[in-house]
Amino acid sequence: MSPPRVALVGTGGYGAVHFDNIERLVGAGGLRFAGCTDLRPPGPGLLQRVAGLGGTFFEDYETLLKAAPDVVVVATPPHRHRDMVCAALAAGAHVLVEKPPAVELADLDAMTAAATAAGRLCQVGFQSLGSAALARLRELMDGGELGEVTHIGATGCWARADAYYARAPWAGRRRLDGAAVNDGALSNPFAHAVMNCLTLAGVGAADRPRAEAELYRTRPIEVEDTGCLRLAAPGRPPITIAVTLCAERPRPPYVLVTGERGSARWWYETDVLEIALAGRPAVTERHARVDLLEDLLRAIRDPRASLACPIEDTRPFVGVVEWLADQPVRLVPPGARRRHDDESGPRNSIAGVEEDIERAVAQSRRFSELRPLPGWL
Structure with missing residues (x-):
């Protein structure tokens, strides 16, 4: 054939x-x-x-x-x-x-x-849903090694230059020519973080998670370049995701699963998993990843095979994105943001935002529930 x-x-x-x-x-x-x-x-x-x-x-x-x-x-x-x-x-x-x-x-x-x-x-x-690290993380959760899972979170600290929002007419927009675009940091560049958390929490199409969000922008766009999202569905671990495209010092994004007996941190871009169980030294594992086009070809050949990410499984994610499109986006005032001109071009940053993102996820809190951030909260 x-x-x-x-x-x-x-x-x-x-x-x-x-x-x-x-x-x-x-x-x-x-x-x-x-x-x-x-x-x-x-x-x-x-x-x-x-x-x-x-x-x-x-x-x-x-x-x-x-x-x-x-x-x-x-x-x-x-x-x-x-x-x-x-x-x-x-x-x-x-x-x-x-x-x-x-x-x-x-x-x-x-x-x-x-x-x-x-x-x-x-x-x-x-x-990242093709990563063996995801399967290993599920194994840790389902097998009880982490204890009862109390929280799932994800961080994202990237820096995007002004050119990022000039790359296409739809960039940074909520609607374009009557069509929904919703090109926010949570919806597009950090979509993987949101989808990974929903998948690990087991949020399905029938679930209706309660959502809270705090969305901010540092430039004249219609969507957030910095945001915090908290989700809670009955019978599922709570989720907190905090991200920015205005980092002073960019860091790789990760998913954090916290349980009563330990935690696991998954750097989903590189398939690295760090497991820290109570009373044991932390262990770092490196995992392989299945290419999603190859995964599709395998499922075409074998009707018994399942896809890594069939479209119907993304319904909870799209539901969150649609909800985010109706939430207000606040402008970070000039005194709380900084301008840079480095190898990527002119860009904005928010002072100390990386530490606030780390703390929001680690403590399962929104930005406004952390220490006051003068000038922008």
Whole structure:
């Protein structure tokens, strides 16, 4: 049997990462390349790579779908996912769609229904859900090694330059041309942190977690670049997530699971897990990760296999994102923020925000429940 044919919609941004991965899998003999498309005209370098893989650069995704690919990777802005994913599924393709899959439940439900109607698989690109560290962490929780889990949290301390919000018309927006975008720090760059916590807490589609949020911005955008989110669902461990794109000193994000007998810290970008059990030395483990496109291909071959992140499992996440879109975003006053001009370009930071984020997660508190932060709380 010939390897399946894959097509890519969106070659910029994270789409470039998908292109590299497709190139790797084609080279290994696991895929054939049908082609790709993007709104931007392709440069000679991209055209050369496409031709080298035996593919075609299509003028639009409708034309691409007429080439009948077996698998379509959708790496476009979130507000364009619904139409593209539904069209690909209706054309008979399986789909890998980048995160966030949607920012409103109606769009997610439409894509989920389209996958069911077409009898096709739809995987969402929450890459860290393919990590063996996640399975190990679940093992620690379910096996009782951590004791009763009292809290799950996640931190995120990144620095994003002004150019980050100038990269596309939808960046930093809640709506664009009537469509929901909801491009906040919690909804997009730290979507993995939110999804990881919801997954570990076992929050499902039927759960209705109570949510509290404190959202802040340091620039003229419509969404938060700094925020704290607290979630509580009956019978589930409480969740606290605190993040910023205005760190003075960026740090890798992590998920923290705290129990009565110990804790575990998962650096989900690098699949490193640190386990600290009472009365024992801390142990650091390094785990492998399953590529989500390969995971999708495996599930296509074997109907008994389950996906790492089927689209229906992301419903709690999209519900949180939709709720966040209705919450107020407060401006951090000039006296509490700083300007930098480093190798990434001009950017903002908030003094001491990294320590406040660490404490919010460690103590399961909102920013306003910590010590007063003069000038911005």
